[in-house]
Structures are given as C-alpha cells and as structure tokens.
Amino acid sequence: MTASSDAALAGAATVDPGASRLPVRRALISVSDKTGLAELGRALTDQGVQILSTGGTAQALRAAGVAVTEVADVTGYPEMMDGRVRTLHPAVHGGLLALRDNPGHVADMQAYGIEGIDLLVSNLYPFEAVLEKGASIDDCIENIDIGGPAMTRAAAKNHAHVAVVVDLEDYAPLLAQIAEGGTTAAFRRQLAQIAFARTAAYDTAVSTWLAGVTGGDQPPRRRAFAGTLAQPLRYGENPHQTAAFYRSAHARTGVATARQWQGKELSYNNINDTDAAYELVADFAAADGPACAIIKHANPCGVARGATPAEAYARAFDCDRTSAFGGIVALNRPLDGPTAEEIVQIFTEVVIAPDADEAARAVFARKPNLRLLTAGGLPDPTAAGDVLRQVAGGYLVQSRDAGRISRDDLRIVTQVQPTAAQLDDLLFAWTVAKHVKSNAIVYARDLATVGIGAGQMSRIDSTRIGRRKAEDMAAALGLDAPLTEGAVVASDAFFPFADGVEALAEAGAVAVIQPGGSMRDAEVIAAADRLGLAMVFTGQRHFRH
Incomplete structure (x- = not known):
C-alpha cells in the first residue's frame, strides 16, 4: 500500500540547524498547477538561483518577470510530439542523478557538458482531476505524465x-531552508519520501483506471492503493495504537470530504462510526423523506424515517435510548434547529448531515464538544468502489456492498401474504440489516427499528437480544407491550434452523425477510406457516463482518 502526504512539512522547522546544508544554485521548475509559481520563482531568483523551465511553466514565470532558461536550450532539442518529449534527456537526468562526490560522475558531467540541478519543483499532469471530470479514454491517456514522474523519481533517488x-505546501519550508544557507539532509530526505509517495499514488490512479476500463471478470494480477493524509490522529482504536486518516484520490462524498464546524478533533473511532452512520442513512433517498441513523460502535442502535428530521431522530432514539448515549447521529436531510434541539438533549459525539442551517449551528454552539460535520451531499450507495482489509502477509479486497432490492425482487414463500405496509417495513428493515454486523437481526415497525441484535456468533442469540432490547425500551417508555409485537424482522442471512423463526414468533413478529438458500429452507418455511408468519426471500445476503 502507498500513501502520500500532501500536508506541509511540519518537521521542517525542527530540522537540526547544525546539519550541513547544500546551497541551491540551479533549479528546474515544471508544474501543471501554477498556484504560487510566480512567488516561488521570484523568491528563488532573489536568492540567486538560476531557473530552468519548460513550456507553459516558462511562459508563466516570464509573465511574472522571472528570468528563465528554456530546457530546450540546455538539451539542444526542442519540445516535440505535442510535448510528450522535452525533459527525457541526459542533460536533465544527468543533472539530477549525478553524485557530486563521485569523481567518475563529475568526470562524466565535465565530458558531456552536464550541469548539476540542485532543486526540482514538479507537480504532475492532472490525471486524477481529468479522470474525475469523466474525460474520454484518449484524454485520460494524454494526461498520463511521463517526464514528470521520471524526473521526480530521479531527484528523489539522489x-x-x-x-x-x-x-x-512545501514551497514555504523550501524557501526558508534556502534563506538559511541551503537544504539539510533531513529535509531532503523528507521531501524524497513525499515525492516517491506522490509518484506511487499517481501510478496507482492510472493503474486502477486502466483496470476499470479494461474490464473482465478476473482481478488484476497486481493492485496498488494510495491515499493522501487528511489528518494525523491522536491514537487508533486504543491509546497504545498509532493512527492517521488518509483520503483516497477519488473520495466519495462522506466523512472524508465533510467540513467540521465545531468540536474536538475527530478520533479514529469517531471517523469509523461516522462513516458507518452516514453510509447507512444514505441508503434512504432524501427524496423519499427524512431518515435518521444513530450508531454506536459501528452498529445502528436506532434507525427511522419520519415526516421531519426531528421526528425521524425521535423515532430512531426510541429504539434504544441507552445505547444512543455518546453515539453518532446521521441524517439524510439538512439539519435544522428543531432537530438540533432534540439531539442536544443527551450527550452525542458526532452529528453528520448534508448541511446545517444557522439555527442548528447556533443550537450546537452551546455544546462546543459536539462535533458537527456537513458533507454537502450523501454518499452514492450504488457507486462502485473497493473495501480493503489487511491480513497477515496480504490484503483482502472486495467490491463495496452496493446490493439493493425492490418489491419486484421479493419471493413470497409462505401461505400468509404480507400486506403492503408490511412490505414497506420489510424493505426498510432489510436496508438497515445490511449495515448491522453479522449475525444481524432487525425488528422494525412503521418504518422505524424497534429492536436490533448484532454481531453474535448465533443468529438465535441476535434474535433474542433484539427482543430483549425492545422489552427494555417498552418498560422505559411505559408501553403496555414491546413494539416487537406486530413488527417485521430482517435477517441478513438465512435461518439455518426453524428455532430462529420460532423465537421471532414468540417476540410477536408477523413477517420475516431473509435471503433463503438454507438446506433447511423447507423446514423454516413450514415453521413460518405453522406460526402464521409471512416470509419473503430476497436471494441476496448482506454479511458484514
């Protein structure tokens, strides 16, 4: 795995000032992103640095009043083949790769008229940006940089x-070093690490794109993964673990792209749980009405739809008020003042929504430790993508679980037919179950969860846990009976035995949705018929380990 840090070199200011410094006399600048280029060029010139450049970079520097020597004047060859060939020449690569303390290298430089290059400033063709805009294959290919990565790797090696x-971000630390007499070895080593990570991430973007456009059912023989540092984290899941948060090149809308309005820095667990919450709520289209998910330890403890975001939150909260304390709240609609007023009634770690109005932000401002994130949209639940998990000696890679079903996909297998309202609840519960750790059991009623059993080794244990939580909430709310009575149930995988269905019937459930596919399906269906339950098969499983 590769990971590139686009953060500023925080360590540059702490580099040992006593370390030997190398002056910068000659620099090659060739950049696609010309932000800050004029200022950099002027600053280098003021320090007496001779600047070599190419094409558009040279034009931009001259327009800023910076003296530039064209690379073509050094190599003796003009740019050719629409700019594909301009820096691939011994006068450039020899100047970058020559060991100044190696007599043989110095002799070769003198023999062939090669001058040393002490500094390379190069950001690459914007392949990732072009790809993100949906460019054609030909346009993407033309934006694959060759000379830039070659020079970057040469300079980083040397x-x-x-x-x-x-x-x-490294322009300012660089100029500070030059002003102090030159670059230190530690600083150059830091820059080299970033440079190699950048070219690795760049090649990763290209190879991943090629794997996609090539098609086929076979996984690529070689895979690479890359990310850019979004923020260092205080620690990982536990204080003795180190951690950092990296953003992928083509980040889907979500926690990685969200703006944090207030609150303490997000922790590793905060980010993990917030992602789980937002991915879940995104499976309920905003156009179909407000939805809310409350997450604790990456599992939902309450999910609901409602006429308003505030109602959706209140109904989700009533599924398991105890577990909601210190949880993560996600909404599929912009956060408003009334919803914010409900949320702050208990301690909540993070709230994430597509947006938040001024009234909501004012309410949360009274709770400065509460983290508020707005993502500008919802993650696309149908988007392609990979899920990566490291194991000893390797990686497991799979496509995201983007599986979805509709009423047309359901197969009713029992004598009792589910009603239209029950079908709505069944599909709702099924969507939630997709985001519950296996073995997952979700009780739902009127488009709200009323009991959830998660992460158990036995499916019947999850069934019993969901029922018990519903009974506890019934007692807390002063209800005559738990809401599992008359509820529907979703199971993320098939029931291996009839005892699970029997336990659901004891809880008062009236309908069940499950994938089917067990060797004992006939026995399970017969039990449902005997107990008067409606049962539908999806033909699709949602294990989440």
Missing part, C-alpha cells in the same frame, strides 16, 4: 544532493 518538491 536526495543526498538534490531537493525535490511536489506539493505546494
């Missing part, structure tokens, strides 16, 4: 003598 900058 970081004992050459500084290489690939991120705009």
Whole structure:
C-alpha cells in the first residue's frame, strides 16, 4: 500500500540547524498547477538561483518577470510530439542523478557538458482531476505524465544532493531552508519520501483506471492503493495504537470530504462510526423523506424515517435510548434547529448531515464538544468502489456492498401474504440489516427499528437480544407491550434452523425477510406457516463482518 502526504512539512522547522546544508544554485521548475509559481520563482531568483523551465511553466514565470532558461536550450532539442518529449534527456537526468562526490560522475558531467540541478519543483499532469471530470479514454491517456514522474523519481533517488518538491505546501519550508544557507539532509530526505509517495499514488490512479476500463471478470494480477493524509490522529482504536486518516484520490462524498464546524478533533473511532452512520442513512433517498441513523460502535442502535428530521431522530432514539448515549447521529436531510434541539438533549459525539442551517449551528454552539460535520451531499450507495482489509502477509479486497432490492425482487414463500405496509417495513428493515454486523437481526415497525441484535456468533442469540432490547425500551417508555409485537424482522442471512423463526414468533413478529438458500429452507418455511408468519426471500445476503 502507498500513501502520500500532501500536508506541509511540519518537521521542517525542527530540522537540526547544525546539519550541513547544500546551497541551491540551479533549479528546474515544471508544474501543471501554477498556484504560487510566480512567488516561488521570484523568491528563488532573489536568492540567486538560476531557473530552468519548460513550456507553459516558462511562459508563466516570464509573465511574472522571472528570468528563465528554456530546457530546450540546455538539451539542444526542442519540445516535440505535442510535448510528450522535452525533459527525457541526459542533460536533465544527468543533472539530477549525478553524485557530486563521485569523481567518475563529475568526470562524466565535465565530458558531456552536464550541469548539476540542485532543486526540482514538479507537480504532475492532472490525471486524477481529468479522470474525475469523466474525460474520454484518449484524454485520460494524454494526461498520463511521463517526464514528470521520471524526473521526480530521479531527484528523489539522489536526495543526498538534490531537493525535490511536489506539493505546494512545501514551497514555504523550501524557501526558508534556502534563506538559511541551503537544504539539510533531513529535509531532503523528507521531501524524497513525499515525492516517491506522490509518484506511487499517481501510478496507482492510472493503474486502477486502466483496470476499470479494461474490464473482465478476473482481478488484476497486481493492485496498488494510495491515499493522501487528511489528518494525523491522536491514537487508533486504543491509546497504545498509532493512527492517521488518509483520503483516497477519488473520495466519495462522506466523512472524508465533510467540513467540521465545531468540536474536538475527530478520533479514529469517531471517523469509523461516522462513516458507518452516514453510509447507512444514505441508503434512504432524501427524496423519499427524512431518515435518521444513530450508531454506536459501528452498529445502528436506532434507525427511522419520519415526516421531519426531528421526528425521524425521535423515532430512531426510541429504539434504544441507552445505547444512543455518546453515539453518532446521521441524517439524510439538512439539519435544522428543531432537530438540533432534540439531539442536544443527551450527550452525542458526532452529528453528520448534508448541511446545517444557522439555527442548528447556533443550537450546537452551546455544546462546543459536539462535533458537527456537513458533507454537502450523501454518499452514492450504488457507486462502485473497493473495501480493503489487511491480513497477515496480504490484503483482502472486495467490491463495496452496493446490493439493493425492490418489491419486484421479493419471493413470497409462505401461505400468509404480507400486506403492503408490511412490505414497506420489510424493505426498510432489510436496508438497515445490511449495515448491522453479522449475525444481524432487525425488528422494525412503521418504518422505524424497534429492536436490533448484532454481531453474535448465533443468529438465535441476535434474535433474542433484539427482543430483549425492545422489552427494555417498552418498560422505559411505559408501553403496555414491546413494539416487537406486530413488527417485521430482517435477517441478513438465512435461518439455518426453524428455532430462529420460532423465537421471532414468540417476540410477536408477523413477517420475516431473509435471503433463503438454507438446506433447511423447507423446514423454516413450514415453521413460518405453522406460526402464521409471512416470509419473503430476497436471494441476496448482506454479511458484514
């Protein structure tokens, strides 16, 4: 796995000032993103640095009043083949790769008229940005940089003598080092690490794209994964574990792209749970009405739809008020003031929504420790993507669980037919079960969860846990009976024995949705018929380990 840090070199300011410094006399600048280019060029010129450049970069520098030597004047060859060939020349790569303390290298430089290049500033063709815009295959290919990565890797390899900058954030630390007499070995090593990570991430983007456009059912023989540092984290799941949060090149809308309005820095567990909550609520289209999910330890403890976001939250909260304390709240509609007033009645770690109005932000401002995130939209639940998990000695990679079903996909297998309202509840419960750790059992009634059993080794244990939670909430709410009576139930995988269905009937359930496919399906269906339950098969499973 590769990971590139686009963050500024925080460590640059702490580099040992006593370390030997190498002056920068000659620099090659060739950048696609010209942000800050004029200022960089002027600053380098003021320090007496000779600047070499190519194409559009040279034009931009001249327009800013910076003296530039064209690379073509150094190599003796003009740019050719629509710019595909311009820096691939010994005068460039020799200047980057030569070991200044190696007599043989120095002799070769003198023999062939090669001058050393002490600094390379290069950011690459915007392949990722072009790809994100949905460009054609030909346009994507033309935006695959060749010379840039080659120069970057050459300079990074020779970081004992050459500084290489690939991120705009590193312009200021670079100029500070030059002003102090030159770059230190530690600084150049840091820059080299970032440079190699950048080229690795760039190649990853290209290879991943090619794997997609190539098609076929076979996984690629080689895979690479890359990310950019979004933030360092205080620790991982536990204080003795180190952690960081990386953003992928083409991040789906969600926690990785969200804006944090207030509250403490997100922790590893906060980010993990917030992602689980937002992915769940995104499975309920905003156009179909407000929905709310409350998550604790990556499992939902309450999910509901409602006429308003506030009602959806209140109904989700009533599923398991105890577990909701210190949880994560996700909404599929913008957060408003009335909903915010309901949420702050108990301690909540994080709230995430597509947006939040001024009234909601004012309410949360009274709770400065509560983290409020707005993502600008919802994750696309149908989007392609991969799920990555490291195991000892390797990685497991699978496509995201984007499976969805509709009424047309259901097969009614019992004598009792579910009503239209029960079918709505069954599909609702099924959607929630997709986001519950296996073995998952979800009781639902009137488009709200009323009991959830998660993460058990036995499915019947999950069935009993969901029922018990409903009984506890009935007692807390002063209800005459738990809401599992008359509820529907979703099971993420088939029932291996009839005892699970019998336990559901004891809880008062009236209809069940499950994948089917067990060797004992006939026995399970017969039990449902005997108990007067309606049962539908989906033909689709939603294990979540």
